[in-house]
Amino acid sequence: LTSRPMDEFIHPDDREATSSTRESITQGNPVRGFQNRYRCRDGSYRWFSWNVHPYAESRQVFAVARDITEQRAAEKAVREREEQQRKLAEQLAGLNNRLLESQAVASVGSCEMNLKTMEVNWTEEIFRIFGKDPTVFEPTFPAFLDLVHAEDRARVKDAFITSVGQQGRFVIDHRIVMPDGSIKTVEERWGVFNDNDGNPVRALGTCQDITARKQ
Numbered sequence: 262l263t264s265r266p267m268d269e270f271i272h273p274d275d276r277e278a279t280s281s282t283r284e285s286i287t288q289g290n291p292v293r294g295f296q297n298r299y300r301c302r303d304g305s306y307r308w309f310s311w312n313v314h315p316y317a318e319s320r321q322v323f324a325v326a327r328d329i330t331e332q333r334a335a336e337k338a339v340r341e342r343e344e345q346q347r348k349l350a351e352q353l354a355g356l357n358n359r360l361l362e363s364q365a366v367a368s369v370g371s372c373e374m375n376l377k378t379m380e381v382n383w384t385e386e387i388f389r390i391f392g393k394d395p396t397v398f399e400p401t402f403p404a405f406l407d408l409v410h411a412e413d414r415a416r417v418k419d420a421f422i423t424s425v426g427q428q429g430r431f432v433i434d435h436r437i438v439m440p441d442g443s444i445k446t447v448e449e450r451w452g453v454f455n456d457n458d459g460n461p462v463r464a465l466g467t468c469q470d471i472t473a474r475k476q
Contacts, residue, residue: 272298272306286315286322296329308333368470374402376425376453376461381405390447390470392439410436410444417449425453426461434471446475 271279275297282295292313298306307330315322370387374380381400388395391408398404402421409417413435424431434448451466 270299272300274298286313289315289317291315296333370468372400372466372468374464376463387468390445390468391437392441408437410438412436421451421464424451425464426455427453434475445470445472447471 268276268279279295279297282292286292292311295311295313296308297311298308300306307328309326310329311324311326313322313324368386368390370384370390372384372387373382379402381402383395383400385395387400388398391398393400393408406414406418417433417435420431420433430450430452432448432450434446437445437447439445448469448471449466450469451464453461453464456462
């Protein structure tokens with residue numbers, strides 16, 4: 262090992278950076294955390310992190326190398342997972358955008374209600390159907406009922422309460438009152454989903470503007 266030039270063991274892609282770093286060391290500059298790869302006896306390469314301190318008076322250097330091969334592999338695996346997650350997020354965002362666009366074309370929005378917290382989520386199209394600003398209006402179940410025409414409100418409320426805990430899909434059409442006082446007719450379709458213990462936990466559904474069809 263000591264009879265052969267050190268550069269023979271350095272990975273070809275790391276020789277230029279190693280040479281540049283060595284030149285800096287010979288000028289008296291210490292180095293911390295410089296990384297390069299060295300060939301092992303079996304032909305594989307392992308990563309090393311170097312801390313080097315030169316002593317100008319004796320024309321020597323004190324160097325410590327730490328094997329960071331596994332650390333580099335772990336970091337690479339993390340980067341690859343993050344890249345996969347980023348690509349997946351982009352794909353999901355693209356699918357979501359296409360879903361929202363198709364909902365706008367069909368004038369159909371989707372919603373979800375957490376039956377434990379009663380938290381409600383609407384897609385953009387439902388806000389458009391009801392004429393509400395998503396940055397201002399909070400779509401709770403009571404707030405939704407307030408938008409239903411007074412003559413239809415009890416029927417809509419009873420239909421939803423009755424559906425909780427039941428199997429199957431449910432459909433109802435009813436009128437809603439717009440902010441300007443005009444009337445629309447919408448069709449609601451939903452289903453209730455239970456947890457493993459049979460307790461209702463969420464409701465998923467759609468809302469479609471069927472005013473023109475009714476007319």
